[in-house]
Amino acid sequence: MTTQFEPVIGLEIHVQLASKTKMFCTCPNGMDESAGPNSEICPRCSGQPGTLPVINEGAVRLAVRAGLALGCKTNEVSSFERKHYFYPDLPKGYQITQNAHPVNGRGEIEITFGAKDKLQKKKIGIHHAHLEEDAAKSSHFADYSLVDFNRAGCPLLEIVSLPDMRSADEAYAYLTEIKRLMQWVDASNCDMEKGELRVDVNVSLRPVGQEAFGTRTEIKNLNSFKAVSFSRRFCGIRKKITPSPCVPKRTRWITAISRSRTCRLWCCAKTGWKKSKSKCRNFLRPKRPNSLHWGCLSMMRAS
Numbered sequence: 001m002t003t004q005f006e007p008v009i010g011l012e013i014h015v016q017l018a019s020k021t022k023m024f025c026t027c028p029n030g031m032d033e034s035a036g037p038n039s040e041i042c043p044r045c046s047g048q049p050g051t052l053p054v055i056n057e058g059a060v061r062l063a064v065r066a067g068l069a070l071g072c073k074t075n076e077v078s079s080f081e082r083k084h085y086f087y088p089d090l091p092k093g094y095q096i097t098q099n100a101h102p103v104n105g106r107g108e109i110e111i112t113f114g115a116k117d118k119l120q121k122k123k124i125g126i127h128h129a130h131l132e133e134d135a136a137k138s139s140h141f142a143d144y145s146l147v148d149f150n151r152a153g154c155p156l157l158e159i160v161s162l163p164d165m166r167s168a169d170e171a172y173a174y175l176t177e178i179k180r181l182m183q184w185v186d187a188s189n190c191d192m193e194k195g196e197l198r199v200d201v202n203v204s205l206r207p208v209g210q211e212a213f214g215t216r217t218e219i220k221n222l223n224s225f226k227a228v229s230f231s232r233r234f235c236g237i238r239k240k241i242t243p244s245p246c247v248p249k250r251t252r253w254i255t256a257i258s259r260s261r262t263c264r265l266w267c268c269a270k271t272g273w274k275k276s277k278s279k280c281r282n283f284l285r286p287k288r289p290n291s292l293h294w295g296c297l298s299m300m301r302a303s
Contacts, residue, residue, distance in 0.1 A: 004208045008216075009165035012200040013178055015157045015188045016134065017062045023133045023155040024053030024096065030134075030151040033194070037148040045153035047091030055080075059155035063103045063131050066157055066187040070126055070178075072107030078131075089136040090152055097158075102130030109181070113173035124174050125162035132156050137195070151195070157187070163202070163213065175199060192223045199223075 019029055025044035028035070044051045067074050079101040082094045107126035114120045136152040138145055159178060165171045179197060182188045190197040199222045204214035 005205045006166055006208050008163045008204045008206060008213055009167075009171050010163040010202040010216075011159075011161045011165070011171060011174060012202070013159040013161075013175065014134075014198045014200075015066070015159065015178075015182050015190065016196040017059050017066075017155040017157055018186065018188050019056055019058040019062055019155055021056055021058070022153040023056050023059055023131070024153060027153070030154045031189075031194070031196075035150055037146075038150065040150040041152070045091070046149060047093070053096065056155060059131065060103065062155075062187045063129070063157050065185050066159075066182060067104030067107065067129055069181045069185045069187070070104070070107040070109055070129060070159065072104035072126060072129055075101060075103060075105055077101060078103045080131075087135060089138050089147055090133075091136075091149060095133060095135065097132035098130035102128045104129035109174070109177055111170065111173040111177050113167075113169045122164075122170065124164045124170075127160045127162050129157055129159045132158055163204075171201070195223060197223070 016029075016031075018031075021027060021029060022045055025042050027042050027045055028040045030040055032040070044053060064074055078098060080096050081099045082096050084094075086093055087095050104126075105128055107129070108123050109126065110121055110123050112119055112121050134151050134154040134156050136147050136149045138147050161174065165174060179190045182190050182197075188196055192198075201219045201222060202216045203219075204216040206212065206214045
C-alpha cells in the first residue's frame with residue numbers, strides 16, 4: 001500500500017523597515033544605492049570598542065504598525081538578545097535580535113488561493129514578529145569576497161509563521177498578502193530586487209493524517225516569489241527520494257539542515273546543520289535596556 005504524504009510549510013519573512021536611520025545608530029538606513037561601499041557606517045554599526053547601541057524609536061513604531069496590520073498582539077515590553085553563533089558579515093561578529101520577548105506576539109492573516117473559479121480562503125497563524133539588525137551585503141567571487149557594511153545594522157522585522165501551509169500555492173498567497181500589508185501601512189517598500197524582503201522557507205513531509213511533523217529542511221535568503229515556489233517543490237521532491245524519519249520502512253534519517261539557493265544553476269547547496277538548539281542560543285544583551293512602547297501602541301491605535 002502506497003503512503004500518501006503532505007508537505008508542511010512555514011515561512012520566515014525578513015522585511016527591511018523604511019526608517020530613516022539604522023536600528024541602533026544614526027547612520028542612513030542603507031537604502032540609497034548611489035552611496036559608495038562602506039560610506040554609511042559609524043563607530044556603532046561598525047562595532048568599534050566602547051560604543052553602545054541606542055534603539056531607533058522610528059523602527060519600533062514601524063514594527064508596532066506592521067504588527068497591528070498582521071493582527072498580532074503587541075507586547076508592551078520587549079527585550080533584545082544577541083545570537084550565539086558567529087556572523088562573518090557583521091563587524092561585531094554577532095547579531096542583535098529578539099527572542100524571549102519580541103515586539104509582536106501571536107497574530108493571524110487570511111489568504112486567498114487557488115484557481116479563479118475555485119478560490120479558497122484560509123487563515124495562517126503568525127507565531128511572532130520580532131526586530132533585529134540586518135547583516136552586511138557580501139559579494140562572492142572565484143577566490144575572494146567583498147563586504148559592503150552600508151546595510152549592516154539596518155532594521156529588520158522578521159515575521160515567523162506557524163507551519164500552517166500545505167502547498168506552494170498557499171505559501172505564495174501568504175507571501176503576497178504579507179507584502180501587500182507591509183506596503184499598505186508604509187512599514188516597508190518590500191522591493192525584493194533590493195533585498196528589502198527576503199524569505200526563509202521551512203519544509204517537511206509527513207503521512208497524511210499524522211499529527212507529528214517530519215524533520216524540516218530550511219532554504220534561506222530567497223528574494224523572489226519564483227524562488228520560494230521552486231524551493232518548496234525542491235524540498236518535497238528531495239524528501240520523497242531521501243530516507244526520512246516519517247517514511248515507513250526506511251532506515252536512515254534526515255538531519256535538520258539549512259540550504260541556500262544558487263541562482264544561476266537553480267540548485268540548492270547544503271550550507272549547515274542544526275543538530276541541536278545549542279547552536280541557536282540567544283544571550284541577553286548586556287547594557288541594553290528593555291524597549292518600552294506601550295505609549296507608541298496607544299498612539300498607533302488612536303490613529
